[in-house]
Amino acid sequence: MTGIRIREDVCTRCGECVAACPFGAIEITGGTGATSGLPRVNDSCTLCGACTDSCPVGAIEIARDSGAGPAPDHKDVWVFAEQRGGRIAGVVFELLGEGRKLADSLGQRLGAALLGSGVRGLAPELIAHGADVVYVADDPCLDRFRDEPYALVLEGMVNKYSPNIILFGATSTGRSLAPRLAGKLRTGLTADCTGLEIDTETGLLRQTRPAFGGNIMATILCRKARPQMATVRPRVMKRAGADPGRAGEVIPFAVDSGRMRIRTDVLEFVEEVTDTVSIEDADIIVSGGRGLGEARNFSLIQDLARAMKAAVGASRAAVDSGWIAYSHQVGQTGKTVCPKIYIAVGISGAVQHLAGMQGSEVIIAINKDPEAPIFKVATLGIVGDLFEVVPALTKELRKASGAD
Amino acid sequence: MKVIVCIKQVPDTTEVKINPETGTLMREGVPAIINPFDQYALEEGILTRERHGGTVTAISMGPPQAREALRDAVAMGVDDAVLLCDQRFAGADTLATAYTLARAIERLGGADLIICGKQAIDGDTAQVGPGVAEELDIPHISYVKKVVSIGDGRIKVERMVEGGVEVIESSMPVLITVMKDINQPRLPTLKGIMRAKRTEIKVWGLEDIGAEEGRVGLTGSPTEVIRVFTPELRKRGQVIEVPTEEAVAAVVRKLRELRAV
Numbered sequence: 001m002t003g004i005r006i007r008e009d010v011c012t013r014c015g016e017c018v019a020a021c022p023f024g025a026i027e028i029t030g031g032t033g034a035t036s037g038l039p040r041v042n043d044s045c046t047l048c049g050a051c052t053d054s055c056p057v058g059a060i061e062i063a064r065d066s067g068a069g070p071a072p073d074h075k076d077v078w079v080f081a082e083q084r085g086g087r088i089a090g091v092v093f094e095l096l097g098e099g100r101k102l103a104d105s106l107g108q109r110l111g112a113a114l115l116g117s118g119v120r121g122l123a124p125e126l127i128a129h130g131a132d133v134v135y136v137a138d139d140p141c142l143d144r145f146r147d148e149p150y151a152l153v154l155e156g157m158v159n160k161y162s163p164n165i166i167l168f169g170a171t172s173t174g175r176s177l178a179p180r181l182a183g184k185l186r187t188g189l190t191a192d193c194t195g196l197e198i199d200t201e202t203g204l205l206r207q208t209r210p211a212f213g214g215n216i217m218a219t220i221l222c223r224k225a226r227p228q229m230a231t232v233r234p235r236v237m238k239r240a241g242a243d244p245g246r247a248g249e250v251i252p253f254a255v256d257s258g259r260m261r262i263r264t265d266v267l268e269f270v271e272e273v274t275d276t277v278s279i280e281d282a283d284i285i286v287s288g289g290r291g292l293g294e295a296r297n298f299s300l301i302q303d304l305a306r307a308m309k310a311a312v313g314a315s316r317a318a319v320d321s322g323w324i325a326y327s328h329q330v331g332q333t334g335k336t337v338c339p340k341i342y343i344a345v346g347i348s349g350a351v352q353h354l355a356g357m358q359g360s361e362v363i364i365a366i367n368k369d370p371e372a373p374i375f376k377v378a379t380l381g382i383v384g385d386l387f388e389v390v391p392a393l394t395k396e397l398r399k400a401s402g403a404d
Numbered sequence: 405m406k407v408i409v410c411i412k413q414v415p416d417t418t419e420v421k422i423n424p425e426t427g428t429l430m431r432e433g434v435p436a437i438i439n440p441f442d443q444y445a446l447e448e449g450i451l452t453r454e455r456h457g458g459t460v461t462a463i464s465m466g467p468p469q470a471r472e473a474l475r476d477a478v479a480m481g482v483d484d485a486v487l488l489c490d491q492r493f494a495g496a497d498t499l500a501t502a503y504t505l506a507r508a509i510e511r512l513g514g515a516d517l518i519i520c521g522k523q524a525i526d527g528d529t530a531q532v533g534p535g536v537a538e539e540l541d542i543p544h545i546s547y548v549k550k551v552v553s554i555g556d557g558r559i560k561v562e563r564m565v566e567g568g569v570e571v572i573e574s575s576m577p578v579l580i581t582v583m584k585d586i587n588q589p590r591l592p593t594l595k596g597i598m599r600a601k602r603t604e605i606k607v608w609g610l611e612d613i614g615a616e617e618g619r620v621g622l623t624g625s626p627t628e629v630i631r632v633f634t635p636e637l638r639k640r641g642q643v644i645e646v647p648t649e650e651a652v653a654a655v656v657r658k659l660r661e662l663r664a665v
């Protein structure tokens with residue numbers, strides 16, 4: 001196995017590394033302790049480094065190139081200013097808020113890359129939310145998002161202005177475009193980050209993200225290649241506030257659409273109509289799970305939500321059972337939400353569900369099983385039968401709002 | 405019609421448990437499976453062959469045991485399977501993985517349609533598909549929930565985006581990444597399982613695919629995982645087991661405190 005070495009003279013055969021390896025890549029034969037063999041690293045190893053951290057005696061070494069600091073000719077933090085139909089995506093304001101912090105701690109500028117057709121007018125809004133410079137590529141070929149022209153134009157911008165960091169929202173657009181651009185630039189890209197910070201010693205971007213269905217977190221660096229690129233999970237970072245008086249620079253970027261090869265076409269966009277508040281924008285969410293037992297009982301959730309003017313969420317079990325549409329699913333394979341209040345009803349709190357709602361400010365859980373893992377994260381947990389508690393609560397809340 | 409499907413063998417994350425004492429992942433007895441999204445990719449590949457003729461080849465980069473995933477793919481119905489396996493491929497991030505898969509696809513003579521899963525459930529990056537397309541210099545369409553039509557060297561699909569569905573047309577060759585809505589993967593038949601037992605899974609290394617050593621594995625990976633840790637759970641709050649009226653009163657009190665009532 002390349003890259004990893006276990007020093008025989010130092011290793012005590014304690015077995016910590018075997019337990020720590022997320023990939024089951026380390027084996028010890030003959031039990032642990034002095035008489036056993038040296039741990040052996042098999043092909044499943046991804047050189048993630050979990051074992052080096054776990055080793056109490058520092059016997060595991062992973063050979064890496066010594067970390068060069070940020071290349072001096074790459075400066076500034078950029079945000080991809082995703083827009084759809086002339087409206088800036090919500091996540092962009094979160095990226096600007098986070099990007100501002102990163103740029104300030106590096107002493108660099110915050111830039112925004114704005115691509116589209118007839119979008120020049122959006123630049124002041126980006127400046128108001130913290131951008132120092134907005135690079136604008138305004139061309140009919142950029143009207144609707146398409147990976148090829150967007151990636152080509154961004155590549156041109158990056159080659160001209162050499163940013164140090166670029167952040168994208170981890171939306172369907174960002175997660176499609178960013179890997180294409182990273183491929184062109186041959187640089188690293190960290191997916192779906194939930195934490196970003198500048199390493200004070202090296203000035204490198206420390207990118208933290210969940211993996212293994214939220215079971216583990218990983219911190220990732222991109223030492224040598226530039227720019228350092230990341231997609232950032234929506235609704236995790238704090239939105240930037242607006243200051244309409246802020247000054248900034250707008251730099252147009254010329255697009256040579258004639259020279260571009262574009263092989264895809266968006267023929268049509270069919271909007272999905274939802275009648276209720278979308279769960280991503282809601283301040284309060286009432287979510288139901290398998291504990292509701294059957295489809296018609298899901299109305300208990302809808303009634304409670306209506307009484308609180310809340311959005312309706314669901315666990316995957318409820319969605320898979322066909323009680324409610326997929327667009328309401330909260331969790332790893334559904335949506336990440338961080339409302340002010342999340343009420344979980346009849347949801348056990350599997351790690352994949354927690355992955356999507358742990359960021360909520362207050363969690364109220366109603367479950368009859370006192371051992372349900374949801375109680376580990378709940379601000380207020382009610383151990384009880386939802387069929388009694390929920391109707392009574394709905395009634396109480398209706399009374400309260402009627403009295404207002 | 406020539407179709408190539410990229411599949412990855414992953415640990416079944418539903419079976420992954422955290423050791424409450426050490427806070428580490430317990431991998432013992434966790435089965436290795438074909439990445440669930442890749443099952444849909446395989447099914448779409450096989451459906452395409454059934455509708456338009458041609459062949460479907462499954463490829464995977466991984467350790468020797470990933471051969472089992474490819475065998476399962478043959479049992480489902482793909483014609484051919486190739487494992488990209490080489491010590492020098494180890495430690496690859498998405499850029500190096502995409503490069504390696506792209507070189508193998510070229511070695512196979514390219515394809516009209518390349519299908520990847522939306523994302524792998526271990527890394528959850530969703531980056532390899534678009535990366536392969538970029539490396540091959542072909543277009544890609546991600547988050548495909550339906551293939552509407554294929555014909556005259558063009559493909560029409562529906563793609564899921566925030567707030568709706570896009571209908572997209574592209575020239576072929578093209579790479580698509582697929583969601584679970586796209587089809588219902590078939591189970592292997594007994595005949596398929598027998599065939600899988602007999603089929604030789606080709607194994608290719610660095611030289612076989614003509615890859616540059618500097619662009620594969622750890623060396624070819626700009627990103628580096630420097631720390632892996634278990635997420636901190638939120639602090640446990642107050643959990644009460646009281647009669648219904650009291651429970652309701654407690655919730656209402658909390659909601660008032662938060663000005664939600």
Ligand SMILES: Cc1cc2nc3c(=O)[nH]c(=O)nc-3n(C[C@H](O)[C@H](O)[C@H](O)COP(=O)(O)OP(=O)(O)OC[C@H]3O[C@@H](n4cnc5c(N)ncnc54)[C@H](O)[C@@H]3O)c2cc1C
Nearest residue numbers: 289290291315316317331332333334346347348352368386
């Ligand atoms: C790769 C992957 C991705 C996933 N993504 C997601 C995701 O995005 N979102 C998601 O939610 N899940 C996801 N899951 C599934 C997840 O692991 C769980 O299966 C799911 O969240 C369970 O839903 P649940 O809590 O509603 O059901 P259960 O786990 O069955 O829990 C039902 C709960 O209701 C309680 N209950 C029953 N009757 C009553 C009653 N009368 N009163 C009060 N309480 C009652 C029970 O005590 C129990 O705790 C994913 C899984 C995998 C493998």
Ligand SMILES: Nc1ncnc2c1ncn2[C@@H]1O[C@H](COP(=O)(O)O)[C@@H](O)[C@H]1O
Nearest residue numbers: 410411465520521523524529530531532
């Ligand atoms: N090692 C691999 N071998 C073959 N295909 C892969 C590999 N890694 C990723 N893929 C493909 O790329 C998709 C996205 O994976 P990821 O970018 O890792 O989330 C998967 O669903 C597979 O189709």
